Amino acid sequence: MNILVTGGAGYIGSHTCVSLLETGHTVVVADNLCNSRADTLDRVKQITGKDVIFSRIDVTDEAAVNSLFADYSFDGVIHFAGHKAVGESVAKPLKYYRNNIISTIVLAEACQRYGVKRFVFSSSATVYGDNEVPFVESMPLLPATNPYGETKAVCERILIDAAKANPDWSVALLRYFNPVGAHESGLIGDAPDGIPNNLMPYITQVAKGKLDKLRIFGDDYPTVDGTGVRDYIHVMDLAEGHVAALDKLTSGVHVYNLGTGQGTSVLQLVKAFEDANGMKLSCAIVARRPGDIAECYANASKAKRELGWVAKRDLLEMCRDAWRFEKNFMGSCLHS
Ligand code: NAD
């Protein structure tokens, strides 16, 4: 299939380009590089030996999106492009609503206009809010605790309604848990700008000596050891989940959790990282981070049942691959 990948120069998008190319799909990336660099796509080419067409456009720009759809005959769209920093979304909600929601509407309208019937959307486990774990797709969603989460819930609703009006559409709403790690080549990975918000890139920067110690946000949660529990998933498993969704989708809207189904605490992740990479990390317990929930992990059985997809890579591989990328590349390939 010929697939439009919006946000394809970013963290999850670039890994998904690798999976798509390796399974015989062709890829056109649309990215404005607001949180990525074009040379990531050169490394995607290096890994796969295959070409990627790149269009530097903003996918909220209707004219630019329409012209891309007119130039290429797409069989499907995977829509990754969006802003994703929870804290920034609280400070700049309109920036988040504008980018994340308008891009989704513009792309859905272009699909309607040009007869593109497959749409895969990057949603997030954040739409479950503080529900009871494990999170299952049929749960009623609780209000998001921040504008970023709200944009994901709104986009899901927009696509559900658009698919009702276009009964021949196949839409996948993929709710990601916590993507970590990097392609095993160490050529592409998570390259956050500035001080990372997320745990794994924070850990790799402590390991490298760029940050002095990991601050663990709270050890008094009702969890296995008091620290927050999340469902960490290797980014290549996540990438393969997108290919499975594209290949297996039938008409209608389908919601899938993409997680491992395994909860891991902060302390357990630190220990896994130390064991995988033979080092000790400096850590300190500090206060809880406002807005954090105690536990978040998936019931991942629907994706297994309907898409034949399961996450295969374990915590040690996630830690080893995240560290390899940090060691090899992060010094020289930070965002411009
Ligand atoms: P990322 O920032 O690395 O990638 C997003 C890409 O989209 C970047 O390359 C950026 O330049 C591009 N982009 C943003 N707005 C754009 C626009 N208007 N036009 C064109 N390009 C634009 O983020 P990621 O971690 O790869 O996340 C991809 C998607 O997955 C996002 O929608 C994010 O909300 C969602 N998601 C991410 C996580 C996570 O933990 N990383 C978890 C759940 C969901």
Ligand code: UDP
């Ligand atoms: N966390 C932490 N220190 C950090 C970053 C994160 O202790 O510097 C904890 C956080 O409280 C949560 C877990 O690690 O329990 C995962 O946080 P992350 O921001 O990576 O993902 P999210 O909370 O968005 O699921």
